[in-house]
Amino acid sequence: xxxxxxxxxxxxxxxxxxxxxxxxxxxxxxxxxxxxxxxxxxxxxxxxxxxxxxxxxxxxxxxxxxxxxxxxxxxxxxxxxxxxxxxxxxxxxxxxxxxxxxxxx
Numbered sequence: 332x333x334x335x336x337x338x339x340x341x342x343x344x345x346x347x348x349x350x351x352x353x354x355x356x357x358x359x360x361x362x363x364x365x366x367x368x369x370x371x372x373x374x375x376x377x378x379x380x381x382x383x384x385x386x387x388x389x390x391x392x393x394x395x396x397x398x399x400x401x402x403x404x405x406x407x408x409x410x411x412x413x414x415x416x417x418x419x420x421x422x423x424x425x426x427x428x429x430x431x432x433x434x435x436x
């Protein structure tokens with residue numbers, strides 16, 4: 332069985348699941364918005380996600396990636412996502428068959 336730990340940390344690495352990357356503008360003070368979205372995704376998808384990373388950037392950048400899929404881009408999509416929009420878009424990439432309950436109604 333392969334060793335699933337790192338030299339820096341004895342915590343096991345996730346063996347499956349999607350990596351979500353939220354890139355946000357620090358100059359625009361969008362960190363709290365990004366952290367809130369991360370919390371919403373972790374609460375909804377739990378162990379279906381390997382990690383949710385917050386990546387500081389500049390220049391008004393705000394985007395959400397699920398693996399190699401661009402889920403949301405502020406300029407392209409016209410602002411910031413609401414919880415329903417982002418959960419549905421992430422679900423469509425990581426678990427299309429999953430029912431999100433009241434979010435889908």
